[in-house]
Amino acid sequence: MKTDVVVVGGGPAGMAAAYEAQKNGAKVVIIEREYRLGGILNQCIHNGFGLHFLGEELTGPEYANHWIKKIEEAKIKTMLSSAVIDVKKKGDQDVLLTIENEEGIKKIHAKAVIFANGCREKPGPAINLCGDRPAGIYSAGEAQKIVNIHGKMVGRKVVILGSGDIGLIMARRMTCEGAKVLGVYEIMPTCGGLARNVTQCLDDFNIPLYLSHSIVKVCGEQRVNGVIVAPVKPDFSFDLKKQKFVECDTVLLSVGLLPETELLSGNNLEESKVTNSYVVNEFYQTTQKEFFVCGNVLHVNDLVDNVTREGMKAGECAAKFVTKGLPQRNKIQVLFDKNIRYVSKSYVYKNKDKTSIFFRVSKEMKKVFINAYSDDEKIATLFKPVVRPGTIEELVIDKQKLKSNLVLKVEESL
DSSP, X not given: OEEEEEEEOOSHHHHHHHHHHHHTTOOEEEEOSSSSTTGGGGGOOSSOBSTTTTSSOXXXXXXXXXXXXXXXXXXXXXXXXXXXXXXXXXXXXOEEEEEEETTEEEEEEEEEEEEOOOEEEOOGGGGTOOBOOOBOEEEHHHHHHHHHTTOOOOOSEEEEEOOOHHHHHHHHHHHHTTOEEEEEEESSSSOSSOHHHIIIIIGGGTXXXXXXXXXEEEEOSSBOOEEEEEEBOTTSOBOGGGOEEEOOSEEEEOOOEEEOOGGGTTSOOOEETTTTEEOOBTTSBOSSTTEXXXXXXXXXXXXXXXHHHHHHHHHHHHHXXXXXXXXXXXXXXXXXXXXXXXXXXXXXXXXXXXXXXXXXXXXXXXXXXXXXXETTEXXXXXXEEEEOTTSOEEEEEEGGGOOSOEEEEEEEOO
């Protein structure tokens, strides 16, 4: 089979990318390993999706259905229950993908590939969680699928390790299902999730959040019967003098996400050590021009609206790449100061357009200006009452104002 653009992943980023790619003149195929489109949205039955992009609050499945209908109306080809097992560049503007499904092994030749296959949760061993590995330890997303899709409870007395958004949401979900959530323990001094989720999922349900705390040990042999928790010192060692035992039968882990980048390994792409993904330019194009990356496989987003916008831009640019090419002149690297942890785009191109740069700060700060400088001249600014590592920020750059460089800074107001 031959096509212009293959989109790997049928979640919000993948569907948005496929729709925009076809709208811009490319022949598109979506490959999704699950039996239906939607990705992680299908198990997110809470609302809050699409508020910025659609102007209304939808549940995850409702937001997924919005895009599924657009894919169906556009008659975009989809391959469901299909796994991409290999991706290799073959010659100039030709990528060979190997697909496995119930019909066997298939090969697809494409001019460009958009990777929108999301991320996965870190398991217990990835954080050196101590204990005998009894039953009752789940990642928060795994527990969400069991409860929301399969209708089964994972436990009755729950401790949550990590304050990522899915952990906060599952604290509320488990409470609504009749479980007792004894606390959310976060090793960092600030919460890892959105402020609105702290309010709506913890404060509104009187669930305690313990910052600068973590689990020393999981107790129990056949089944979890408790955890030992302790405060964490500034050097991230445990203050064992203040440790205590918390009786519980379930531990949910919300300790971070890892982009699903394995398919691209071996293709000689420039990597980002911060995001554990790949470096892209403003077109979401990697250092191998045929490969585009967007959504949570590029960097972990906090809002599906941002994921959708990234997917749409990646799809538009991939289509332009295979039909008429993308501009590669006047390339400028995006640099940033120590108050910024990473930026979503490492390179932009000087022209008459504007571009949005998403980024996360490295620490919580109050009353700050987010400034962009080019040759020491301020070309964009935005005031924020507070910025937190758990929230993605956005700065819009007018690229006509660019000179020889671009530097982003987060500076405290005087």
